[in-house]
Amino acid sequence: MSGAQHERVPVLEVESLSRSFGGVRAVDRVSFTLFSSELLAMIGPNGAGKTTCFNMVNGQLRPDAGAVRLNGRSILGLPPRSIWRLGVGRTFQITATFASMTVRENVQMALVSHHRRSRALWRPARDHYFDEAMALLERVGMDRQYDRACGVLAYGDLKRVELAVALANEPGLLLMDEPTAGMAPRERMELMQLTTGIVRERNIGVLFTEHDMDVVFAHADRIMVLDRGQLISEGTPMAVRSDRKVQEIYLGGSAVHDGGPA
Amino acid sequence: MADFIVSLLTGLSSAAAMFLVASGLSIIFGVTRIVNFAHGSFYMLGAYIGYTLVQAIGSAAVGFWAAVLIAAVAVGAIGVVMEILLLRRIYRAPELFQLIATFGVILVIQDVTLWVWGSEDLVGPQAPGLKGAADILGKPIPEYDLALIAISPLVLVGLWALFKLTRWGTLVRAATQDRQMVAALGVNQRWLFTGVLFLGSALAGLGGAVQIPKGGADLLMDFNILAVAFVVVVVGGMGSVFGAFWAAVLFGILQTFGIQILPNSTLVLMFLVMAVVLIFRPWGLLGMPETLGQAHPGPPEQPLRPALPRVRILGGAATALLLALPVAHLVLPQLVGAFTLVLVIEIMVFVLFAAALHFIMGPGGMVSFGHAAYFGGGAYAAALLVKFADAPFELAFWAAPVGAALLAFLFGWFCVRLSGVYFAMLTLAFAQIAWAFVFQDMPGSVLRTFGIADEFGAPLKITGGDDGLNDIWPSAWAGTRIAYYYIAVGLSVAALWIMRRFLYAPFGYTLRAGRDSPLRAAAIGIDLTRHRWLAFALSGAFTGLAGALFLFSKGSVFPTTLEIARSFDALLMVLLGGVQSLFGPIFGAAALTWLNDLFSVLSYWRFLLGVTIIALVLLLPQGIVGFAGTRLGRRLRLARPEEITA
Numbered sequence: 001m002s003g004a005q006h007e008r009v010p011v012l013e014v015e016s017l018s019r020s021f022g023g024v025r026a027v028d029r030v031s032f033t034l035f036s037s038e039l040l041a042m043i044g045p046n047g048a049g050k051t052t053c054f055n056m057v058n059g060q061l062r063p064d065a066g067a068v069r070l071n072g073r074s075i076l077g078l079p080p081r082s083i084w085r086l087g088v089g090r091t092f093q094i095t096a097t098f099a100s101m102t103v104r105e106n107v108q109m110a111l112v113s114h115h116r117r118s119r120a121l122w123r124p125a126r127d128h129y130f131d132e133a134m135a136l137l138e139r140v141g142m143d144r145q146y147d148r149a150c151g152v153l154a155y156g157d158l159k160r161v162e163l164a165v166a167l168a169n170e171p172g173l174l175l176m177d178e179p180t181a182g183m184a185p186r187e188r189m190e191l192m193q194l195t196t197g198i199v200r201e202r203n204i205g206v207l208f209t210e211h212d213m214d215v216v217f218a219h220a221d222r223i224m225v226l227d228r229g230q231l232i233s234e235g236t237p238m239a240v241r242s243d244r245k246v247q248e249i250y251l252g253g254s255a256v257h258d259g260g261p262a
Numbered sequence: 263m264a265d266f267i268v269s270l271l272t273g274l275s276s277a278a279a280m281f282l283v284a285s286g287l288s289i290i291f292g293v294t295r296i297v298n299f300a301h302g303s304f305y306m307l308g309a310y311i312g313y314t315l316v317q318a319i320g321s322a323a324v325g326f327w328a329a330v331l332i333a334a335v336a337v338g339a340i341g342v343v344m345e346i347l348l349l350r351r352i353y354r355a356p357e358l359f360q361l362i363a364t365f366g367v368i369l370v371i372q373d374v375t376l377w378v379w380g381s382e383d384l385v386g387p388q389a390p391g392l393k394g395a396a397d398i399l400g401k402p403i404p405e406y407d408l409a410l411i412a413i414s415p416l417v418l419v420g421l422w423a424l425f426k427l428t429r430w431g432t433l434v435r436a437a438t439q440d441r442q443m444v445a446a447l448g449v450n451q452r453w454l455f456t457g458v459l460f461l462g463s464a465l466a467g468l469g470g471a472v473q474i475p476k477g478g479a480d481l482l483m484d485f486n487i488l489a490v491a492f493v494v495v496v497v498g499g500m501g502s503v504f505g506a507f508w509a510a511v512l513f514g515i516l517q518t519f520g521i522q523i524l525p526n527s528t529l530v531l532m533f534l535v536m537a538v539v540l541i542f543r544p545w546g547l548l549g550m551p552e553t554l555g556q557a558h559p560g561p562p563e564q565p566l567r568p569a570l571p572r573v574r575i576l577g578g579a580a581t582a583l584l585l586a587l588p589v590a591h592l593v594l595p596q597l598v599g600a601f602t603l604v605l606v607i608e609i610m611v612f613v614l615f616a617a618a619l620h621f622i623m624g625p626g627g628m629v630s631f632g633h634a635a636y637f638g639g640g641a642y643a644a645a646l647l648v649k650f651a652d653a654p655f656e657l658a659f660w661a662a663p664v665g666a667a668l669l670a671f672l673f674g675w676f677c678v679r680l681s682g683v684y685f686a687m688l689t690l691a692f693a694q695i696a697w698a699f700v701f702q703d704m705p706g707s708v709l710r711t712f713g714i715a716d717e718f719g720a721p722l723k724i725t726g727g728d729d730g731l732n733d734i735w736p737s738a739w740a741g742t743r744i745a746y747y748y749i750a751v752g753l754s755v756a757a758l759w760i761m762r763r764f765l766y767a768p769f770g771y772t773l774r775a776g777r778d779s780p781l782r783a784a785a786i787g788i789d790l791t792r793h794r795w796l797a798f799a800l801s802g803a804f805t806g807l808a809g810a811l812f813l814f815s816k817g818s819v820f821p822t823t824l825e826i827a828r829s830f831d832a833l834l835m836v837l838l839g840g841v842q843s844l845f846g847p848i849f850g851a852a853a854l855t856w857l858n859d860l861f862s863v864l865s866y867w868r869f870l871l872g873v874t875i876i877a878l879v880l881l882l883p884q885g886i887v888g889f890a891g892t893r894l895g896r897r898l899r900l901a902r903p904e905e906i907t908a
């Protein structure tokens with residue numbers, strides 16, 4: 001692990017997390033621990049249960065069973081907005097931004113909420129946390145497009161905006177569901193490079209999913225492999241690459257697709 | 263026991279028309295996502311056309327039922343005409359815009375019906391072969407009631423077979439369940455929509471035609487059935503035919519027994535039941551989660567920018583003109599008559615009302631169908647304070663916004679938990695309850711149950727029912743026409759400016775955030791329900807202020823200020839002006855109030871208004887303010903150049 005200057009503190013502990021839809025066990029007794037300053041990849045074919053896992057950790061979905069602890073404290077059953085207040089940033093597989101606002105306003109909204117100013121009625125929103133928003137946008141390389149409406153942005157740029165938004169509350173944990181989906185290969189590497197730099201300097205733990213194996217093996221400190229809801233392998237990129245079960249899934253017919261916008 | 267069975271059967275027979283109309287509305291909504299306001303008009307047309315046909319060919323049983331069926335098919339064809347000529351051109355307009363178009367159709371059909379069949383109520387002929395009464399447990403039941411009871415299940419089975427067994431039906435079901443699928447249909451979507459409009463309208467026509475022997479035909483049928491049909495559809499679940507059936511049965515029975523317990527409060531009873539159902543099952547009995555207008559989101563709204571210099575200048579000029587008008591009146595009374603001042607006061611009242619509705623509807627995405635509750639509610643709060651506490655004008659006036667805010671705070675707590683059509687319907691339900699409260703003078707009745715009554719034991723007049731509350735005027739200093747003009751214009755301009763500040767502030771942005779992406783809003787820590795609730799109450803306060811200005815300009819207040827029609831007027835103003843712009847409601851309210859005033863002296867003014875509305879919808883699908891975004895508007899520097907999509 002390259003974040004050796006930091007202590008290995010567990011940020012997120014997931015125990016035996018399960019959830020079924022109808023008869024389908026979308027996530028089946030998944031357990032793992034994520035440490036600060038670590039990039040942990042969760043990979044697996046389409047429908048393996050990755051997004052479902054994210055949604056349970058982030059509070060969008062209630063698990064049937066299991067435990068989720070953030071910095072040692074259970075966050076099970078909390079709504080997404082409370083989980084965010086505990087320092088969890090999220091980017092979505094299908095980007096979720098405010099289409100009728102500019103890039104900067106999207107980040108300003110996150111900052112306004114972080115500072116609990118969302119009920120302010122008088123001073124224009126565009127004057128709130130202007131410089132902070134620009135600093136975040138500069139960090140993700142979107143400062144030049146700050147004044148464009150999110151509704152007209154290219155998909156790759158939206159992903160960057162989401163990253164800036166997710167960083168606005170100084171999170172200790174980032175949940176990134178397919179952060180590079182829909183991007184060109186070079187752009188993917190750039191974005192992950194950027195993410196790695198940010199999380200190392202701020203000591204953030206990252207859980208991410210990704211279908212591009214080049215990206216995964218180049219950036220993940222550790223990899224988990226999910227198949228039909230179950231964790232079938234876990235370890236360093238080297239170890240996972242040589243795991244027979246993993247090779248079977250990825251070479252044996254289970255197609256892997258990019259999860260970008262349809 | 264026999265009485266009970268007879269009541270039950272009567273209830274079931276009155277469910278028939280409700281089910282037929284509601285199932286049509288539900289099917290149309292399920293596939294096209296259009297809330298078809300004209301559906302009640304189709305029901306009315308079914309009755310009138312059916313009446314004429316029965317007169318012509320309905321002397322024998324075969325002829326009668328043939329007449330009923332032909333009427334249904336004819337109304338179905340009218341639905342198809344509306345789809346092809348009107349709806350097809352505006353499927354891509356911003357959400358809810360289709361609603362105004364169908365509202366225009368209501369007005370046109372009203373006057374066409376009046377012109378063809380006259381204003382007199384038509385008494386329906388009895389159905390040949392079913393004129394007698396059957397004997398059920400020693401009680402007489404009209405045979406025709408039994409026929410009506412049989413019709414609903416027959417139609418239900420027919421619809422079920424159509425949806426289950428035909429390819430077309432499979433498409434309809436798939437489209438109802440999966441929005442994406444409709445978009446993927448491409449060309450076939452057109453014919454699916456046209457077919458659905460035919461089926462839905464024909465069902466409404468059938469509903470109107472079969473009830474001729476019981477109710478005949480009259481010109482109030484359209485609005486009367488519309489409210490009922492909405493309630494049935496919403497309680498059953500939007501898009502669910504079976505839901506509509508069970509809800510219609512439920513309400514049919516409820517009506518018969520309701521009449522026995524609480525005479526002339528059946529509508530309120532229905533809305534009460536609906537409120538309870540929506541609170542516990544927010545998507546109706548058999549419905550699915552739904553948001554309004556998912557199918558046609560329209561172009562995304564532009565970011566809020568500071569007003570362009572030219573727009574500022576125009577705004578300033580308009581304000582200056584408003585302030586100078588009374589001076590012009592004094593100097594040139596021939597040119598600017600007293601009536602102009604009165605009209606401007608009225609326009610400003612409705613501009614404020616529409617802007618307050620837009621406050622939650624545009625930025626918040628909360629489409630209230632019952633905002634008249636806060637307009638009339640505020641006016642009544644002030645009027646009651648004057649009547650019963652002898653409050654001076656200066657105090658009573660402010661009781662309106664405060665009272666309306668409290669009412670909105672109470673109703674809003676329930677409503678803001680829902681979204682889309684269900685939100686709209688619950689707001690409508692609360693508005694109807696508020697309307698019944700003043701219309702039936704419930705406080706007076708309640709006092710009587712505690713033994714407080716007038717010397718003859720009759721309920722005390724509190725809200726005054728139909729007569730309203732009269733003789734409520736401003737203090738002397740504010741009572742002259744010019745003084746009141748300045749009060750009305752000053753307060754409404756100030757209120758508009760304050761609302762604008764709110765919407766440019768983080769609070770307004772937070773509302774828009776929740777509308778754009780509830781998922782993202784929650785993921786950045788925003789408690790949407792709280793913000794929506796607060797916005798609802800604030801909107802109520804501003805609406806109440808409009809109510810106060812209205813009350814003291816007229817000197818009286820009537821239950822009509824809380825009517826559905828009043829709520830729809832406000833909705834129409836916002837949509838017609840352009841829901842995506844803060845200026846929209848201003849233009850919409852001004853235009854509509856002025857047009858209303860202009861046309862009201864003509865005999866077929868509804869027709870003219872309806873045609874004007876439809877023309878506006880077709881020419882300016884972004885609302886009147888959408889003009890700024892046209893090529894001409896941009897050349898005149900009323901809007902910024904278009905942003906290029908990536």
Ligand SMILES: Nc1ncnc2c1ncn2[C@@H]1O[C@H](COP(=O)(O)OP(=O)(O)OP(=O)(O)O)[C@@H](O)[C@H]1O
Pocket residue numbers: 021024026044045046047048049050051052053093259
């Ligand atoms: N809300 C839901 N209702 C029913 N089934 C669901 C729901 N959400 C997910 N599923 C099912 O659960 C399984 C896991 O889905 P999930 O979205 O978590 O997969 P994923 O690993 O994120 O796939 P992808 O790589 O395509 O994003 C799938 O079989 C999916 O169909």
Ligand SMILES: [Mg+2]
Pocket residue numbers: 050051052093177259
């Ligand atoms: Mg996924």
